[in-house]
Amino acid sequence: MVPAIETRGLSKQYGRTVAVDGIDLTVDTGDVFGFLGPNGAGKTTTMRMLTTLTKPSSGEATVAGEDVRDRPAVVEHIGYLPEEPPLFDEFTGREMLEYYAGLRDVSEADARIADLLERFDLADAADRRTDGYSKGMKQKTAIAAAILHEPEVLFLDEPTSGLDPRAARTVRETIADLAAADTTVFLSTHILPVVEELADTVGVLYEGSLVAAGAPESLAERAASGGGTLEDVFLEVTGGTGER
Amino acid sequence: MNRRQGYLVGRAEFRRRVRAVTDDRRQLVAMAITGLFVAVGMVGAIAAAYFGGVAVREGNIEDPVSLAEPLGAGVLVFVGFIVLVREMNQGEPPALAGHLTTVTGPTLAFGYLLVEYAITGLFALPLVVFGSFAFGLGAADPLLGLTTLTAILGLWLLAVPLWKGFAYALQYAFARVPALARHKTAIGIAAFVAYMGVLTTGEADSVLGPFVSALAVTPAGWFAHLALFPVDGSPTLAAGALGVAAVATPLAGAATLRLADAVWHADPLPADESDAGEKTHESTGPGIEARLPISRPTAAVVRRCWRRGLRAPITLVYVPYPLFFMGPPIGQSVAAGEVVAALPVLGALYAPWAVGAAFSLNPLGDEGVVLPGTITSGVGGRRYVAGRVLAGSLVGAPLAALLVLALGAVSPLSLSGTAALAALCLIACPAAAAAAAGFGATLPNTDASTVFRSREAVLPSPWAFLGYSLVVVIAMAPALLAWYPATASLVAGDGGDIAIQGGATLLSAVIAVIAGGVGFRIAASAVDDFEMN
Numbered sequence: 001m002v003p004a005i006e007t008r009g010l011s012k013q014y015g016r017t018v019a020v021d022g023i024d025l026t027v028d029t030g031d032v033f034g035f036l037g038p039n040g041a042g043k044t045t046t047m048r049m050l051t052t053l054t055k056p057s058s059g060e061a062t063v064a065g066e067d068v069r070d071r072p073a074v075v076e077h078i079g080y081l082p083e084e085p086p087l088f089d090e091f092t093g094r095e096m097l098e099y100y101a102g103l104r105d106v107s108e109a110d111a112r113i114a115d116l117l118e119r120f121d122l123a124d125a126a127d128r129r130t131d132g133y134s135k136g137m138k139q140k141t142a143i144a145a146a147i148l149h150e151p152e153v154l155f156l157d158e159p160t161s162g163l164d165p166r167a168a169r170t171v172r173e174t175i176a177d178l179a180a181a182d183t184t185v186f187l188s189t190h191i192l193p194v195v196e197e198l199a200d201t202v203g204v205l206y207e208g209s210l211v212a213a214g215a216p217e218s219l220a221e222r223a224a225s226g227g228g229t230l231e232d233v234f235l236e237v238t239g240g241t242g243e244r
Numbered sequence: 245m246n247r248r249q250g251y252l253v254g255r256a257e258f259r260r261r262v263r264a265v266t267d268d269r270r271q272l273v274a275m276a277i278t279g280l281f282v283a284v285g286m287v288g289a290i291a292a293a294y295f296g297g298v299a300v301r302e303g304n305i306e307d308p309v310s311l312a313e314p315l316g317a318g319v320l321v322f323v324g325f326i327v328l329v330r331e332m333n334q335g336e337p338p339a340l341a342g343h344l345t346t347v348t349g350p351t352l353a354f355g356y357l358l359v360e361y362a363i364t365g366l367f368a369l370p371l372v373v374f375g376s377f378a379f380g381l382g383a384a385d386p387l388l389g390l391t392t393l394t395a396i397l398g399l400w401l402l403a404v405p406l407w408k409g410f411a412y413a414l415q416y417a418f419a420r421v422p423a424l425a426r427h428k429t430a431i432g433i434a435a436f437v438a439y440m441g442v443l444t445t446g447e448a449d450s451v452l453g454p455f456v457s458a459l460a461v462t463p464a465g466w467f468a469h470l471a472l473f474p475v476d477g478s479p480t481l482a483a484g485a486l487g488v489a490a491v492a493t494p495l496a497g498a499a500t501l502r503l504a505d506a507v508w509h510a511d512p513l514p515a516d517e518s519d520a521g522e523k524t525h526e527s528t529g530p531g532i533e534a535r536l537p538i539s540r541p542t543a544a545v546v547r548r549c550w551r552r553g554l555r556a557p558i559t560l561v562y563v564p565y566p567l568f569f570m571g572p573p574i575g576q577s578v579a580a581g582e583v584v585a586a587l588p589v590l591g592a593l594y595a596p597w598a599v600g601a602a603f604s605l606n607p608l609g610d611e612g613v614v615l616p617g618t619i620t621s622g623v624g625g626r627r628y629v630a631g632r633v634l635a636g637s638l639v640g641a642p643l644a645a646l647l648v649l650a651l652g653a654v655s656p657l658s659l660s661g662t663a664a665l666a667a668l669c670l671i672a673c674p675a676a677a678a679a680a681a682g683f684g685a686t687l688p689n690t691d692a693s694t695v696f697r698s699r700e701a702v703l704p705s706p707w708a709f710l711g712y713s714l715v716v717v718i719a720m721a722p723a724l725l726a727w728y729p730a731t732a733s734l735v736a737g738d739g740g741d742i743a744i745q746g747g748a749t750l751l752s753a754v755i756a757v758i759a760g761g762v763g764f765r766i767a768a769s770a771v772d773d774f775e776m777n
Contacts, residue, residue, distance in 0.1 A: 014777065051620050053776040071772065075622040086617035087550075092553035102544025103621035129555075145617065
């Protein structure tokens with residue numbers, strides 16, 4: 001079976017600065033992959049390479065079996081939630097989803113949009129402009145836009161950042177539902193409990209390199225402190241301390 | 245009101261504004277260029293002041309006070325105009341919540357008032373001081389220079405808080421008066437159009453003249469007596485001017501601080517046209533893709549452009565800029581009371597330019613935060629650019645043709661010229677839009693600029709604007725030269741050889757189509773290959 005995401009020596013350089021340095025990783029279909037790393041580690045650059053928004057300097061990467069250098073082929077299979085919700089202030093939530101449905105030529109879009117608005121508890125606000133939405137509502141609308149076309153691989157950049165507990169729970173449940181339906185989720189976040197709860201595998205990026213990868217439990221066991229948490233692992237491999 | 249805190253606020257804000265300009269190379273260059281023109285104007289004004297003084301000394305001016313009364317009122321209006329436009333443009337002060345939880349509203353407003361004095365003074369004081377000195381020198385009367393300086397300073401000290409207060413009062417009215425709050429976008433657009441109309445037609449004198457004349461018979465006119473007191477100003481009115489400055493300035497200042505405080509603490513009423521919380525779903529009916537042979541993604545881009553254009557017209561603020569060049573024929577038409585033949589010809593240049601610029605001149609940057617979503621949607625460069633081109637052309641091309649037909653019909657331009665230029669518009673509009681997309685996609689601008697009252701918009705890059713404008717001018721030049729009254733005889737002979745004029749129009753159409761085709765290909769591949777680095 002072709003892995004949902006596979007990279008070999010994936011690198012990105014900006015001039016002399018190495019943003020991502022030879023990443024090797026494999027994410028199986030239907031897995032939730034938790035992508036961790038401190039600010040500036042290269043997470044967003046990696047996601048941009050995997051979503052075709054930027055070209056790798058070297059190395060190989062495939063998403064849903066397609067080379068990431070082939071944008072038209074890759075984007076058919078993916079959904080992407082950038083860190084900042086990609087919404088026009090002047091549009092209503094429904095219009096935003098209609099726009100994305102139009103761009104992607106989603107069939108039976110009206111029913112799909114109505115279903116997603118209902119699922120994300122946005123139906124009542126659907127015909128209000130998004131500049132009047134709370135951060136959680138914007139994030140939920142953006143996630144709805146990212147999964148509108150039922151992508152095989154979903155890239156989420158900080159999907160629960162700044163959300164209230166109820167909205168965060170809706171997002172977590174959605175990710176779990178998607179994974180249960182065999183959607184592969186590439187989840188970049190700083191919120192470690194979310195990764196612990198949802199991720200099948202975890203990768204920790206530090207200064208452009210993948211410094212740890214594996215199941216959350218096995219990583220935690222490997223932590224120097226022994227039997228620690230994902231936070232211990234994170235701090236240990238990113239130059240901090242695992243001791244509390 | 246705490247003066248010490250006010251000084252601190254003023255100093256910090258002044259430093260912030262200076263850095264905002266000096267940190268932005270483009271603004272700095274624009275300031276330097278403007279400064280050169282201003283410097284030349286100042287030298288001219290100082291020279292005029294000197295010769296004015298000479299004329300007073302030699303008794304060449306029969307009644308200098310009567311002449312100076314409107315000038316005094318003019319200073320009040322001019323300073324007021326500058327302060328008003330600046331204040332209305334600035335919007336809410338930065339970090340307002342932080343400031344208002346640290347100092348009182350009047351203290352904050354005091355700081356901002358000091359900044360206004362500092363900034364207007366920075367530009368005006370050298371002119372005022374040297375101009376007054378030159379006036380006194382010309383009149384060979386140092387006292388006259390001194391009284392002139394005192395009068396102008398008095399007017400300036402009064403004008404700043406007076407008009408700043410008026411600007412705050414307007415803001416308060418637009419925030420709290422339902423009828424104004426509801427239609428503030430429409431009123432803003434109407435005001436902008438009127439402002440542009442006055443500037444392009446050169447009718448500022450006839451608009452402001454009656455206002456200045458009316459002010460001249462109020463105490464504002466007394467400052468002329470103060471300035472010319474050593475010549476033949478009335479001592480009573482001169483003293484009155486000093487009294488007005490001494491009493492009205494602190495009163496206006498106090499009122500300004502109160503009004504600012506009221507504005508900053510006002511709960512704005514919702515505006516119907518742009519209410520963030522208002523339900524704005526509209527039935528779009530059958531999609532345009534059902535009526536036109538275009539793909540659904542292209543139709544989605546067209547709809548998106550129209551919606552954003554209608555709901556955020558401020559994003560199209562650059563489109564009327566070239567109207568400045570239409571000023572002379574518009575002014576001539578206004579003065580003559582009939583449409584001059586040049587107007588439909590220039591309309592045939594501007595309309596395709598505007599249609600092309602409206603939705604295509606920054607096709608990537610205009611997406612803002614939505615750009616990653618658009619790029620990864622799979623829409624593809626060709627369909628995306630086609631949507632942008634159609635968004636402008638579907639509405640703009642027929643409108644442009646109608647505009648030229650209407651102007652041509654009521655002007656001395658021949659019927660054949662009118663028809664040729666209208667037909668050219670139908671071809672030039674989509675071609676211009678495609679050419680614009682080529683420039684905009686190659687030279688995208690993704691940085692938002694503050695356009696009006698803290699409202700930010702991502703405008704096309706100046707280089708795309710310039711390059712695109714040049715191409716439109718080059719493409720339209722043969723037709724324009726063949727039909728423009730001043731050049732038609734040079735191109736097509738005295739009677740106007742219709743074959744030459746028709747050929748020139750055809751040549752324009754061919755150049756436009758080629759430019760559009762090239763632009764489209766460049767734009768489509770730029771969108772396909774766009775990288776977010």
